[in-house]
Amino acid sequence: MKELQLRDAKATLSAVIDQAVAGEPTVITRHGRKEAVLLSFEEWQRISRVPDFADLLLAFPGQPEDIPERTRKPARALRDTSL
Numbered sequence: 001m002k003e004l005q006l007r008d009a010k011a012t013l014s015a016v017i018d019q020a021v022a023g024e025p026t027v028i029t030r031h032g033r034k035e036a037v038l039l040s041f042e043e044w045q046r047i048s049r050v051p052d053f054a055d056l057l058l059a060f061p062g063q064p065e066d067i068p069e070r071t072r073k074p075a076r077a078l079r080d081t082s083l
Contacts, residue, residue: 001037003027009038 009016009028016026025039
């Protein structure tokens with residue numbers, strides 16, 4: 001990943017964006033400290049997406065028989081309600 005000082009990133013912003021779209025993110029530094037990352041919108045969407053439960057189930061690498069069978073017993077009472 002490429003690093004650029006903020007002033008250089010400002011001066012060449014169009015080229016930095018073109019590189020990000022091409023798949024090369026850039027770390028922006030200010031006073032020698034890493035402050036931000038410029039990456040493509042598509043890459044940002046990919047890494048910031050939180051999968052829903054259905055996506056996780058569909059991505060499960062095992063077989064259906066690897067999942068333990070669900071018990072059919074009713075849950076036990078947490079306290080005696082006849083008190």
